[in-house]
Amino acid sequence: MPRTIAFTKGHGTGNDFVIVADPDAEIDLTEDQVAVLCDRRFGIGADGILRVVRSARTAEGAATPAAEWFMDYRNADGTKAEMCGNGVRVFVRYLLKAGLATLAPGESLAIGTRAGVKTVTLSEDGFEVDLGLWRREPDVLVRARGLDVARPGQGIDVGNPHVVVALGSLAELEALDLLAQPILDPVPPHGANVEFVVPSDPLVRGAVGSVRMRVFERGVGETLSCGTGVAAAALAVRYWAGDGAPDRWSVEVPGGTLGVRVRRDADGEHVLLSGPASLVFSGEFSLA
Structure with a gap:
């Protein structure tokens, strides 16, 4: 039976993403499903998908225990990617909008990625991320x-x-x-x-x-x-x-x-x- 899932569309300078909140890691998207969702004619349309999941709930996120949230980023063809500089800023924007995190000007938030923990700071022109x-x-x-x-x-x-x-x-x-x-x-x-x-x-x-x-x-x-x-x-x-x-x-x-x-x-x-x-x-x- 089909399952209905909420999403949000976001972008950073035109690099766009489908954002799916999955705090407890209950949604397992296959490569084919990601590719269909990112298709600009038959799906929502995006350059990739950002799955918002608690680090402690995933095997990959367990490698970044310093970050409460893990960014599971998938390319438009469904493959996994290590990092996305625009995506991590959109990811943090979503966390703030959804009330899943707070961030005052000048403060930083740790985000888990496959390339390790990245810190994102609220800045005058949006967000600044330390890529390491x-x-x-x-x-x-x-x-x-x-x-x-x-x-x-x-x-x-x-x-x-x-x-x-x-x-x-x-x-x-x-x-x-x-x-x-x-x-x-x-x-x-x-x-x-x-x-x-x-x-x-x-x-x-x-x-x-x-x-x-x-x-x-x-x-x-x-x-x-x-x-x-x-x-x-x-x-x-x-x-x-x-x-x-x-x-x-x-x-x-x-x-x-x-x-x-x-x-x-x-x-x-x-x-x-x-x-x-x-x-x-x-x-x-x-x-x-």
Whole structure:
């Protein structure tokens, strides 16, 4: 017999999600069910699903006991993902709206993810999430429809894998056809999101660097925004710029603008992502 389940639709700079509250881990969504719900013609339509579950109620959440809530994030094709920078901000927005958590300006909330515990702070422009330590990965050769030749891509890990490709002009960025998945050589062990970036000219204004970006997300396709991809893009351009590059960045994506900053802690460089998160509407669906 079909089961009726409540949901809320939310987005962060156009990167949209179906949010399902399941505090006691009673809903087991299959990959096929997630894919149907995320289908933009036959389902609700989204880039992914955020299942809101108490960490203590799931085996994966048990690895993040410092966080009361665990973000079970699934890509639009149903596959599991380690983290989502836009998704975690939308996740916290939902917790506050639903009365499941409280957060005053400047305070932080711990959220469990498959990439560990992430702290989210209420900020002037929405929420800022500490994505944690980042690291460079090996270069990857990237072929994409609309590029005349393969381009080198910088591997960046911010809790999930990314490959960042620098382009020479906005015209080249706009000419990309991201309906086709870019081809990576070699293919990273767990795949990767691929970001195509064009640094601004001048690159830095008022001690803030800026770039424009488009992204192809693994398991989804092109999206209007990718939070961890924005962080990876800023980190790659900062690395390419060399000594003296700023620690603050503004990244423009088709869905809006997000902020990135690098903070030096005792354990190394942390990358932080800031931006808005919105809840759009709520409803119900029947789960066969």
